[in-house]
Amino acid sequence: GEQVEQLPSILRVQEGSSASINCTYENSASNYFPWYKQEPGENPKLIIDIRSNMERKQTQGLIVLLDKKAKRFSLHITDTQPGDSAMYFCAARITGNTGKLIFGLGTTLQVQP
Amino acid sequence: DMKVTQMPRYLIKRMGENVLLECGQDMSHETMYWYRQDPGLGLQLIYISYDVDSNSEGDIPKGYRVSRKKREHFSLILDSAKTNQTSVYFCASRQQSQNTLYFGAGTRLSVL
Numbered sequence: 351g352e353q354v355e356q357l358p359s360i361l362r363v364q365e366g367s368s369a370s371i372n373c374t375y376e377n378s379a380s381n382y383f384p385w386y387k388q389e390p391g392e393n394p395k396l397i398i399d400i401r402s403n404m405e406r407k408q409t410q411g412l413i414v415l416l417d418k419k420a421k422r423f424s425l426h427i428t429d430t431q432p433g434d435s436a437m438y439f440c441a442a443r444i445t446g447n448t449g450k451l452i453f454g455l456g457t458t459l460q461v462q463p
Numbered sequence: 464d465m466k467v468t469q470m471p472r473y474l475i476k477r478m479g480e481n482v483l484l485e486c487g488q489d490m491s492h493e494t495m496y497w498y499r500q501d502p503g504l505g506l507q508l509i510y511i512s513y514d515v516d517s518n519s520e521g522d523i524p525k526g527y528r529v530s531r532k533k534r535e536h537f538s539l540i541l542d543s544a545k546t547n548q549t550s551v552y553f554c555a556s557r558q559q560s561q562n563t564l565y566f567g568a569g570t571r572l573s574v575l
Binding site: 384386392393394395396399439443450451453455 | 467503504505506507508511521553562563564566567568569
C-alpha cells in the first residue's frame with residue numbers, strides 16, 4: 351500500500367497554544383517525510399522535512415517526530431499565531447521510487463485570536 | 464530566484480474543448496510533476512516526468528497526457544475536457560539529487 355492518512359482534517363486552536371497533526375503511512379520502505387503549508391490561493395511550500403534516519407527535527411517553532419516502528423509521523427507547531435492558519439499536507443516517499451510523493455488529504459488549521 | 468511558472472492562472476473551457484496547461488521552471492530540474500487538487504481529496508499525482516521525453520503515469524492519468532520536449536517546460540493536455548476535470552492544477556519540479564518539490568502558483572480550470 352502507498353496511502354498516507356492524515357488527521358485531523360480540521361484543527362482549531364487558540365493563539366499561543368500548540369497544534370499537532372498526525373500522519374501514518376503504509377509502506378515501510380518510505381524514507382522521506384516532508385510537510386507542506388498552503389495558504390489560501392497560494393501554492394504549497396515546504397516548511398520542514400525529516401528523513402528516516404532521524405526521529406526528531408526542529409526548526410523555528412516547528413517540530414516533526416518520526417516513529418518508524420509505528421509508521422507514524424507528526425508535526426507540532428508551538429506557540430501558534432494567526433499566520434499559522436493554513437492547510438498543511440504531510441507526504442511520504444518510498445525508497446527507490448524515483449521522486450513520487452504520496453500526500454495526505456490535508457489539515458486545515460485555524461488559529462483563533 | 465528559483466521559480467516554477469504556470470500559465471494560465473485561470474481558465475474557463477467548455478466540455479469537449481481541448482485544454483493546454485503550461486509549466487516552466489528556471490532551475491534546470493530534471494523531475495517535474497502535474498498534480499490536481501480538489502477539496503477533500505488533497506493533491507493527486509497525474510503525471511511525473513524524469514526528463515525530456517521520459518514521462519510516467521501517476522495515480523490518476525486517465526483523460527490527461529503530457530509533453531516534455533525541453534527540460535524547462537512540462538505541458539499538461541486535456542483532449543476533450545470533461546466537467547469532472549474542473550480543478551486546480553499544480554505543476555512542481557525537483558532536482559533529482561534533492562528532496563524538495565517546488566510548486567507553481569496553480570491553474571484554476573473550470574470546464575463548463
